[in-house]
Amino acid sequence: MRRGGRKIKQYTSCVKKGKENYMVSDAALPFYEMVQNRDHELAALASAGKKLIGYFCTYAPVELIHASGFVPVRIMGDAGTIDKAYALTPDFICPYLRGAVEKALNGGYKHLRGVVQGYTCDAACGVANIWNENIGGDVFHILPLPYVDQPASRSFLRAELTGVAEKLGLAGGVYTHERLAASLDLYDKIRALMAEFYALRYERKLPLSAADFLCVVQAGFFTLPERYYTMLTDLKKALPQTFNAPKGIPVLISGSLIEDPRVLRIVEESGGMVVADDLCTGLRNFIPTRGRGAEPMDRLIDRTMNRFPCPSRTSAEERLPRLLELMECSKARGVIFILQKFCTPHLGDHPFLNAALQERRIPSLMIEIEESGAQDGPMRTRLESFFEMLEA
Amino acid sequence: MEKSAKSKKRLQTAKELPLIIADYYRECHEAKMENRPVGWMPPMNGGIELFYAMSLQPVFPENWSPVCAAFGLTHKNFAVCENMGYSRDLCGYLRNIIGYVNGMMDGPEIPLGGLPEPDIILTPQGGCSPVMKIFQALERRFPRAKVFRGDSPQVAIENITRHHIDYAVGEMKRLVEFLAEATGHKLDMDRLKEVVRLSDRACELWDEIMSFRRFIPTPISASEIGIMFVMVTRQGTQKAVDYLVRVRDELKERSEQGIGILADEKIRLFWDNIPLWYNMGLFNYFEKMGGVVVAETYSAAWSLRLDADNPMESLAMKTLTSYPLVSCVSIKKRKEMVLKACREYSIDGAILHRNRSCVPITLGQMDIRRELEQEGIPSLIIDADHMDDRNFSTAQFQTRADAFMEMLLSKKKGSL
Ligand code: SF4
Ligand code: SF4
Numbered sequence: 001m002r003r004g005g006r007k008i009k010q011y012t013s014c015v016k017k018g019k020e021n022y023m024v025s026d027a028a029l030p031f032y033e034m035v036q037n038r039d040h041e042l043a044a045l046a047s048a049g050k051k052l053i054g055y056f057c058t059y060a061p062v063e064l065i066h067a068s069g070f071v072p073v074r075i076m077g078d079a080g081t082i083d084k085a086y087a088l089t090p091d092f093i094c095p096y097l098r099g100a101v102e103k104a105l106n107g108g109y110k111h112l113r114g115v116v117q118g119y120t121c122d123a124a125c126g127v128a129n130i131w132n133e134n135i136g137g138d139v140f141h142i143l144p145l146p147y148v149d150q151p152a153s154r155s156f157l158r159a160e161l162t163g164v165a166e167k168l169g170l171a172g173g174v175y176t177h178e179r180l181a182a183s184l185d186l187y188d189k190i191r192a193l194m195a196e197f198y199a200l201r202y203e204r205k206l207p208l209s210a211a212d213f214l215c216v217v218q219a220g221f222f223t224l225p226e227r228y229y230t231m232l233t234d235l236k237k238a239l240p241q242t243f244n245a246p247k248g249i250p251v252l253i254s255g256s257l258i259e260d261p262r263v264l265r266i267v268e269e270s271g272g273m274v275v276a277d278d279l280c281t282g283l284r285n286f287i288p289t290r291g292r293g294a295e296p297m298d299r300l301i302d303r304t305m306n307r308f309p310c311p312s313r314t315s316a317e318e319r320l321p322r323l324l325e326l327m328e329c330s331k332a333r334g335v336i337f338i339l340q341k342f343c344t345p346h347l348g349d350h351p352f353l354n355a356a357l358q359e360r361r362i363p364s365l366m367i368e369i370e371e372s373g374a375q376d377g378p379m380r381t382r383l384e385s386f387f388e389m390l391e392a
Numbered sequence: 393m394e395k396s397a398k399s400k401k402r403l404q405t406a407k408e409l410p411l412i413i414a415d416y417y418r419e420c421h422e423a424k425m426e427n428r429p430v431g432w433m434p435p436m437n438g439g440i441e442l443f444y445a446m447s448l449q450p451v452f453p454e455n456w457s458p459v460c461a462a463f464g465l466t467h468k469n470f471a472v473c474e475n476m477g478y479s480r481d482l483c484g485y486l487r488n489i490i491g492y493v494n495g496m497m498d499g500p501e502i503p504l505g506g507l508p509e510p511d512i513i514l515t516p517q518g519g520c521s522p523v524m525k526i527f528q529a530l531e532r533r534f535p536r537a538k539v540f541r542g543d544s545p546q547v548a549i550e551n552i553t554r555h556h557i558d559y560a561v562g563e564m565k566r567l568v569e570f571l572a573e574a575t576g577h578k579l580d581m582d583r584l585k586e587v588v589r590l591s592d593r594a595c596e597l598w599d600e601i602m603s604f605r606r607f608i609p610t611p612i613s614a615s616e617i618g619i620m621f622v623m624v625t626r627q628g629t630q631k632a633v634d635y636l637v638r639v640r641d642e643l644k645e646r647s648e649q650g651i652g653i654l655a656d657e658k659i660r661l662f663w664d665n666i667p668l669w670y671n672m673g674l675f676n677y678f679e680k681m682g683g684v685v686v687a688e689t690y691s692a693a694w695s696l697r698l699d700a701d702n703p704m705e706s707l708a709m710k711t712l713t714s715y716p717l718v719s720c721v722s723i724k725k726r727k728e729m730v731l732k733a734c735r736e737y738s739i740d741g742a743i744l745h746r747n748r749s750c751v752p753i754t755l756g757q758m759d760i761r762r763e764l765e766q767e768g769i770p771s772l773i774i775d776a777d778h779m780d781d782r783n784f785s786t787a788q789f790q791t792r793a794d795a796f797m798e799m800l801l802s803k804k805k806g807s808l
Contacts, residue, residue, distance in 0.1 A: 088758050092481065092748050119546040119721075122520045126720035126755025133723055133759045142721075144545035144556075147517035152562045153543060159555040312521060315528040342481050344751070348525030351477035352532065 027238040028212035030231055034219040038076075039108060042222060045071055046111035050224070051172065054109060054137075056100065056128060058285045059118030059145060059307070063300055064164055066225060067183040068173030073112065074221035076259055078103040082371055088130050093123040094340035095371040096257055101127060104135045113171060114139025116164060120312040121345050138171040147313055149305045157301050180296040186225050191289035193232045198283060200239075201275055202330040207243040210253070210274035211261035217281055218259075248273030249390045252332040254323065254353075255339050256346050257281040263338060263369065263379075270380050271387035276330035278323055279338075284308045312345035316352040323353070327362065334390050335364040336383075341371070363390055393786045396464065397673030399615040402653055403646075405639040406616040412635065413459070416625050417504040423449035424508040429575045431512035432530060432537075434523050436693055436714035437544070438564060438707025439514050441591050441628035445584040446568075446577040448512070453526065455624050456507055457488045457779060461669035463503045466779060469495060483522035484749035484779020490526065493533045510537045512574055514567070518544030519715045520752045538574040542567055544711050548722030552712060560708035581703070587628040588707065589700035594627055597636035598694045604643040605686050605737045609652020611643050614663050614685035615675040623694045658682030659800045662734055662769075664689045664760065665745035665753050666778035674789070681797040686737045689753070692729050693717050715752075723756035727763045734769055741800045742771040743793075749777045770803070772796040 024032050034041060046052060053070040055062070062072040077099020082091075084105040085098045103109065114137030117128040125142055132140040143160045146153030165175040197213070200206040208216070216235065220228045251272045257280045258264065264274060277283050284307070291303025309319050323335070335357055339346045350366060357364045365386045367379055401407050423430050430449045433439050443450040460466050466484070469491030474480060476494060478487055498506040513534065515527035531539050542563045547556055568579050601619070604611050619639055626632035646652075661678060663685050668674055675685045696713060698706035716722060717729075734742065742764050744757045761771050772792060777783035 090746055090748075090751075090754050090757075093751055093755070122720065122752040123755065125546070126723070126752060129720055129723040129756060130759065133756075142546075142548070144518075144547045146543050146545070146559075148541055148543045152559060156543075156545070156555060156559040315531070317528070317532070342751075344482060344521040344525065347479040347482055348486070348522065348528075350479075352529075354477055 023209075024215075025208055025212050027235050027240070028208055028215055030234070031215045031219040032212075034223060034231075035215050038222060042073065042109075042111050045224070051113050052111050053139060053168070054112040054115045054131075056097070056115075056117055056124045057120045058280050059120050059304070059310070059313075060116050061118070061143075061161055061164060061300060061304070063183040063187050064161055064175070064180060065116060065168065066187070067180040068165060068168040068175045069179075070113070070168060070173060071222075071224055072116075075100045075104070075109065075112075075115075076218075076221065078106075078108060079260075088134060089127065091371075092342050093127070094256070094343045095369060096259060096340050097123055097127045098371065099259070101130065104131065109135065113137050114141075116141045116143070116168075118142075119144050120310065121343070123342070123344070139167055141167045145304065145313070154301050154305065157304060158297055161297060161300065177296050180300065183225075184290070184296055184299050186229060188290040190220065190225060190229050190232060191286040193229070193236065194286040195289050196236070198276075198286070204246055204275070207240050207246075210264035210268055213274075214258060214261045214264055214281060217285065218261075246273055249334065249387050250275040250330065250332045251334045251336050252276040252278065252323070252326055252330060253282075254278040254335055254337050256343050257340070258338055258369070260369075263367075266376065266380055267336060267383060270383035271391075272336070272383065275332050276326045278308075278319075278326060280310060283326075284310055310345070311349045316349035316356075319349065320353060320356050324360075333363070334386070335362060336386070337364060337366040339366065339368050341368045393677070393790055394671070394673070395781050395784065395786055396461075396670040398462070399618075399672035399674075400676045401616055401618070403612065403616050403619075403639065403642055405635070405642050406619055409618045409621060413621055414504060415631075416621070420449055420451050420508050421505050429511040429577070430508050431514060431571075432507075432510040432527075433514040434516045434519055434527070435624050437514075437516070437711040438709075439542075439567060439711070440625075441584070441587045441703075441707055441710075442564070442568060442571065442579070444628045445587040446571055446575070446579050448571065448575060448577060449508075450625070451507055451510065452624060453489045453493075453507065453530065454485050454523070455621075456492065457485045458669040459504065460488055460492060461779060462672075464670075465492070465496070465502075466670065466781075470780065472496075480780075482525075483520075483751075484777055486522045486526050486529075488779055490529050490533075493530065510534050512571070513537045513539045515539055515541045516544055517541050518546050520719065520750075538570075540567055540570045540574075544715070546715065546721055547712070549713055549716050549725050550722060552709075556712060557705060557708055560712045561704050564704050564708045564711070584703045585700045588698050588703040590630060590633055591628040592698040592700060592706075594623060594632045594636055595694055595697055597633065597640055598623060598691075601636065601640050601643060602687075602691055602695070604647055607647045607652070608660075608738065609650075609654055609657035610660070610684060610686045610737070611646040611652055613653045613675065614667065614688045615653070615672065617667070617688060617691065618672075620691065620694070627694075653684050654679055654682060656682055657684055659684070659740045659797060659804065660738055661685045662687050662730070662737070662739045662742040663745065664730060664742060664757060665747045666690065666750055668745075668776055668781070668784060669778055670781050671784070677790075677793060678797060681794075681801065683797050683800070685743070686739065687733050689718060689726075689730065689733075692733070719752035720755040721752075723759050726756055727760050730760050731763060731767060734764065734767065739769060740804060741796065742769055743796075744771050744773050745778070746773050746775050747778050748775070748783045749779050770796070770800065 054075045065072040085101040287308040291299040293299040469488045472495035473487040473491035622632040
């Protein structure tokens with residue numbers, strides 16, 4: 001269902017392969033363009049003297065990286081086949097990471113000054129190491145993150161974050177508490193705006209398709225936060241006040257990360273309407289919108305410890321109530337798990353979550369994203385029968 | 393060649409392993425009968441010594457997987473697990489143990505009586521992702537067990553600083569308090585020091601045993617690596633020390649007499665990654681062409697020392713280093729370790745097991761390979777799986793292994 005949209009011809013940025021025609025809403029257009037021109041944007045930032053630091057997982061302390069004078073950039077893959085990455089990684093890690101390595105080996109990340117990664121899953125940690133060995137840079141840091149929330153683990157995290165600031169300092173970064181406070185304020189405002197969009201979506205008042213919304217999120221992964229905040233404020237203003245009520249069966253999408261908006265487009269074209277998500281290219285990145293604490297470091301620590309749980313860091317039992325809450329507030333009628341193939345944290349939780357949903361008579365479906373991207377035909381068929389079943 | 397085969401062991405002490413294994417599992421069941429609390433935990437962490445010091449019984453579900461592989465139980469366990477909806481792409485340890493506890497558990501066909509149910513579960517908050525998911529699933533399966541979740545920061549060994557150690561010591565102390573409350577068993581510091589002393593002695597003996605691999609011909613090979621069972625299950629006990637002393641003495645004797653695994657040793661190999669537990673005989677495969685697998689990555693896990701006068705810190709360090717030592721937490725460190733082993737043991741060629749069941753050990757292998765090449769050590773990649781024989785093709789293995797051995801032999805001839 002596209003609302004208030006216009007047709008863009010031969011618009012290929014957000015699709016993995018080939019050329020496609022599809023509708024994009026006016027309001028989301030700047031975000032689509034950003035995402036489409038991502039490489040160019042990174043080059044422009046670098047030539048403007050900005051220092052870019054890459055990260056794979058949203059547990060990287062982006063506020064601290066920004067406060068130290070760097071631009072945090074989430075490393076993503078590109079459309080196309082995996083070729084060079086075979087020489088460095090086995091074919092049984094998630095396609096996301098392999099795509100990222102491929103892009104790096106093709107020079108796609110030559111503007112990055114290094115990588116800062118929070119230890120979340122083994123594959124991302126290993127690939128960060130491989131990056132350090134083969135792509136290099138001035139900064140390489142993997143920070144262990146505590147799992148148990150207790151005073152000692154917060155002190156531990158403080159020491160870890162101070163270590164990141166020091167490492168960044170060696171590469172020309174300048175960290176002060178004041179700068180961190182300012183960065184936190186900015187990111188908090190961004191997250192608060194995103195939370196507003198989510199609230200609108202729960203009430204069916206967000207005139208953006210799921211694919212559009214993903215582009216809005218993705219643009220934030222590499223745009224200067226100052227600029228991104230302005231773009232989001234403009235988006236808020238540009239959202240049409242009146243639009244055709246969206247149609248489709250309301251569903252929640254759960255998974256790790258979705259790079260290709262086409263996947264979500266297929267969900268919506270097959271009869272669904274995404275009203276909530278539990279994705280790290282989605283809600284998990286924004287909730288909670290802020291951390292509490294007297295000092296800026298305390299705020300960063302507090303938010304990190306209270307993040308909406310990612311399966312790499314918690315058990316399925318702890319996630320389930322959060323998912324049910326999301327179902328409740330969004331009135332979603334089913335769950336679609338869109339998982340990266342070989343992703344242990346998510347695949348490890350799926351059987352329990354699936355059974356728990358079944359017990360509650362909530363239908364769910366699981367789709368794996370393989371290296372070749374989403375398989376259009378089979379995926380559509382499965383989705384269509386899932387939605388038919390939900391409609392019955 | 394068979395898909396599954398047992399290894400041929402030459403050391404008398406290695407031949408005793410079935411008894412040693414049976415003795416340990418008998419002890420686990422006795423503990424249950426005597427009301428001595430049984431705790432399930434991941435291997436290679438400092439909790440083992442704490443358990444022995446507090447007269448509690450540690451049980452290692454990961455170690456149960458090789459036992460299942462040796463007894464041919466994995467297919468049944470995998471089927472149970474996959475029927476529960478677990479993906480075949482997940483680590484075989486995970487699929488085996490989740491299948492086992494939700495399937496046959498203590499059924500009549502189970503060898504060694506199976507695993508006694510846990511009274512306590514130590515769920516690691518650290519280590520690899522599958523191991524965390526394994527213990528979360530075990531908590532689910534044994535809801536009556538008391539659970540301790542202890543943090544173990546995933547930090548590269550070369551980056552460990554004071555605050556990591558302090559935090560790990562704090563977690564150790566928290567564990568002691570938890571165990572005391574959960575079981576009523578109190579920790580006696582003198583007893584702990586004694587256990588840590590024994591643990592350190594075991595590590596010292598382990599290093600000594602490994603050093604015999606420098607001999608040409610080597611008196612010990614990867615086929616005998618089952619001796620590590622005592623390091624996994626009994627570290628901190630006199631039994632482990634006694635056994636290792638006997639292994640060491642046997643090796644001493646054999647090396648003094650110049651008795652090698654092979655009388656005519658031509659090629660010395662290194663094995664990277666976990667062995668194929670269902671086919672330990674693979675290590676013997678190279679022998680027909682004069683090749684012996686002298687060393688493997690795994691053994692480095694116990695190459696550490698503990699200070700009995702500072703037991704908590706020593707155990708904290710053991711926990712901190714156990715996962716990074718063998719995984720991709722630092723590829724730099726792994727490369728160093730593999731190279732060091734290859735140099736020390738005069739390795740001619742390395743076999744890199746690209747293990748579908750273990751992402752953390754497999755990632756970085758290509759970097760290790762490059763480093764080996766620079767040292768002039770050729771390597772062979774074997775696609776397999778340490779638990780799931782469906783991911784292993786004997787035909788492909790044989791063709792590639794034969795070609796590799798021929799190449800190494802002619803290289804060696806050329807350099808003579
Ligand atoms: S998709 Fe899964 S495996 Fe891949 S980086 Fe994310 S958590 Fe790790
Ligand atoms: S280290 Fe490897 S083999 Fe062991 S549980 Fe983790 S993934 Fe599985």
